[in-house]
Amino acid sequence: MEEEKKSEEPTVAEVVDPVNIENLTFAYDMNKDPNIVGLNCKIEPNSKVILVGANGAGKSTLLRILTGQIFMGMSSKKFSINGKPKANDQYNGVAYLGGTWKRRRTGFEGMCPYTMDVAASEMMADWQEQFKERRDELVRVLGVNLNWRMLECSDGQRKKVRIMIKLLRPFQLCVIDEFAADLDIFSRKRFFDYLTKECEARGASVVYCTHIFDQADEWASHVMFMQLNKVLSPVHFLATYEPYQNILARTGKYRSFCPMYTLVLEELERQYREQSELFEDDNKCLADVIMDQQGQELGGDRHEAEEAGDQTGWVSGRLTRQFITEEQVAAREERKQKRIALENQQSNAEAM
Numbered sequence: 001m002e003e004e005k006k007s008e009e010p011t012v013a014e015v016v017d018p019v020n021i022e023n024l025t026f027a028y029d030m031n032k033d034p035n036i037v038g039l040n041c042k043i044e045p046n047s048k049v050i051l052v053g054a055n056g057a058g059k060s061t062l063l064r065i066l067t068g069q070i071f072m073g074m075s076s077k078k079f080s081i082n083g084k085p086k087a088n089d090q091y092n093g094v095a096y097l098g099g100t101w102k103r104r105r106t107g108f109e110g111m112c113p114y115t116m117d118v119a120a121s122e123m124m125a126d127w128q129e130q131f132k133e134r135r136d137e138l139v140r141v142l143g144v145n146l147n148w149r150m151l152e153c154s155d156g157q158r159k160k161v162r163i164m165i166k167l168l169r170p171f172q173l174c175v176i177d178e179f180a181a182d183l184d185i186f187s188r189k190r191f192f193d194y195l196t197k198e199c200e201a202r203g204a205s206v207v208y209c210t211h212i213f214d215q216a217d218e219w220a221s222h223v224m225f226m227q228l229n230k231v232l233s234p235v236h237f238l239a240t241y242e243p244y245q246n247i248l249a250r251t252g253k254y255r256s257f258c259p260m261y262t263l264v265l266e267e268l269e270r271q272y273r274e275q276s277e278l279f280e281d282d283n284k285c286l287a288d289v290i291m292d293q294q295g296q297e298l299g300g301d302r303h304e305a306e307e308a309g310d311q312t313g314w315v316s317g318r319l320t321r322q323f324i325t326e327e328q329v330a331a332r333e334e335r336k337q338k339r340i341a342l343e344n345q346q347s348n349a350e351a352m
C-alpha cells in the first residue's frame with residue numbers, strides 16, 4: 001500500500017510542465033466575441049503563479065479551462081495539462097479549488113454536500129483513509145477539527161474542510177480561484193507555506209487567482225495578467241520582472257508596503273485608461289458600466305441559472321421571496337376581509 005502511494009508521486013526530475021497551451025481561443029457563445037483570445041501559457045514545475053486582472057477579464061474562465069470544468073467551445077494549437085490533452089479536477093494530478101462545485105445543482109435541490117449534517121471525518125471517507133498521512137498534515141496545517149458537523153461550520157471552517165478533501169491526493173497542478181479569502185490570516189499563511197513545501201517536494205505548481213495580496217509578495221514566484229482585451233500576458237518571473245523590481249526599489253515616501261498590490265493597481269490603472277475609449281460614447285465611466293452589469297446579475301451563478309431556466313425550480317433567494325410574497329398576499333386578504341366586515345357593520349348601523 002505504502003509502495004503504491006509512493007509510486008503515485010512523481011519525482012521532480014520526471015515532471016512535465018503542468019501547463020503548456022498555445023494559441024487557445026474560447027467563447028461561451030459562438031455567436032458572440034470570444035472570451036479568451038490567442039492565449040499562450042506555459043507554467044513550469046515548481047511555479048507559484050498569481051493570476052490577476054479586472055473583474056470580468058476572464059480569469060475564472062481560464063481556470064475552469066485548466067481544470068476541465070470548461071471543455072467545449074475552444075480551439076488551440078497545443079493543449080497540455082500535466083502532459084495530457086484533457087484536464088479534469090481530481091484526475092491526473094489536477095486539484096481545483098474553485099466555486100463551480102458549490103454552484104452546480106444536485107439531487108438535493110439547493111443543498112450543497114458540504115452543508116449536510118455529517119462530520120468532517122465522514123466527507124469522502126475512503127479518500128481520507130487512503131491518504132491518511134496527507135489528511136493528518138492538512139488537519140494540522142489548516143486547523144481542522146474532524147468532529148466538526150458540516151451543518152454547523154462557519155464559512156471559513158467549511159472552506160478548510162473543502163481544501164483538505166481536495167488536496168488529499170498529491171497534486172501536480174493546484175488551481176485556486178479566490179478560494180482562500182475566507183481563511184483567517186494565520187490559517188492562510190500556514191496554507192500557503194504548505195503549498196510552497198508541496199511544490200518544492202514534487203515539482204508541483206499552483207495557479208492562484210486573487211484580488212487580495214497579503215501573501216503574494218512572500219509566496220509567489222510568478223505573476224500573469226488576464227487583461228481587459230481578453231489576452232493573457234506572459235507568465236512573468238518576479239525575480240526578473242522589471243516593473244515589479246522597480247516597485248521593490250522605491251524608497252522614502254514612494255516605498256510600497258505591499259509591492260504586489262502596487263504592481264497590480266498600476267497595471268489595472270493602465271489597462272482601464274487604455275480601454276477608456278470603449279466607454280466614451282455614452283459618457284459612462286467604466287465603474288458605472290460594471291455596476292450596471294452587476295446590478296442586473298443574479299450573482300456568481302447567473303449564467304448557470306439562466307441556462308437552467310426554471311427547470312430546477314430553485315434559484316438563490318427565490319424561496320425566501322416566495323414566502324414573503326405569500327405572507328404579503330395573505331396579510332392583504334386579511335386586511336381586506338376586515339375592511340369589508342367593518343363597512344358592512346357601518347352600513348347596517350346606518351340602516352337601523
Ligand SMILES: Nc1ncnc2c1ncn2[C@@H]1O[C@H](COP(=O)(O)OP(=O)(O)OP(=O)(O)O)[C@@H](O)[C@H]1O
Nearest residue numbers: 028035053054055056057058059060061062303304
Ligand atoms: N457561464 C458563462 N456563460 C456566459 N458568459 C460567461 C459565463 N461565465 C462568465 N461569463 C462571462 O465571461 C467573462 C469573463 O468572466 P470571468 O468569470 O472569467 O471573469 P473574472 O476575470 O474571473 O472576473 P472576476 O474578477 O469578477 O471574478 C465575463 O464577461 C462574464 O460575464
